[in-house]
């Protein structure tokens with residue numbers, strides 16, 4: 553796997569955790585006794601983001617501002633951010649996840665789940 | 667919803683692991699993820715644990731996370747006869763695990779709704795030790811579904 557992609561996945565996972573931790577539905581569950589899980593997550597996020605090349609981080613943050621996320625899984629050939637079917641030429645390529653890629657439609661960084 | 671997620675092949679009645687990291691790994695096994703993806707989900711689960719244990723007390727833990735590498739919502743139920751040191755909130759060993767993981771966004775927020783259902787079942791289940799006695803995976807699933815409906 554592309555090493556930058558691996559960091560982007562970790563960052564995407566942390567951002568999803570922050571989004572949950574901030575949601576009233578999640579808070580209601582009372583699954584964490586910690587007073588400030590969001591602060592801890594933000595620290596983890598900082599650590600993770602600092603490992604990215606500045607231009608990629610900048611792009612990720614821009615995407616996150618626009619869509620609420622900077623990376624999305626492709627499931628069954630469909631980008632789960634914009635729900636468009638990616639071109640067959642991309643879907644059938646054998647070197648998926650070996651280099652950093654973006655959705656040709658919405659521009660989000662993608663991870664191929666298959 | 668829970669019925670669709672509870673599958674016999676994702677029930678482990680006799681977990682072998684004794685510590686936090688290895689039990690998380692053992693719970694991920696039934697998902698049959700490629701090594702690379704399994705590692706990333708494990709990392710995400712550990713990050714979630716690092717902000718506060720999901721060992722909610724009374725022998726039950728609900729490790730959960732979202733991850734970009736997942737294509738669907740998955741639930742694995744695992745039981746440990748001896749118990750696992752999971753740094754639970756009450757310090758007690760954990761005997762029953764509900765591992766839930768999901769992609770970053772899932773239509774209909776199945777992930778959060780299921781987490782709520784599990785937390786609810788957990789509160790009812792701890793009232794007896796029946797969950798430690800069941801010997802059959804199908805029976806175990808039926809028991810959980812019964813508990814879910816019980817008032």
Ligand SMILES: [Zn+2]
Nearest residue numbers: 631634655658
């Ligand atoms: Zn897209």
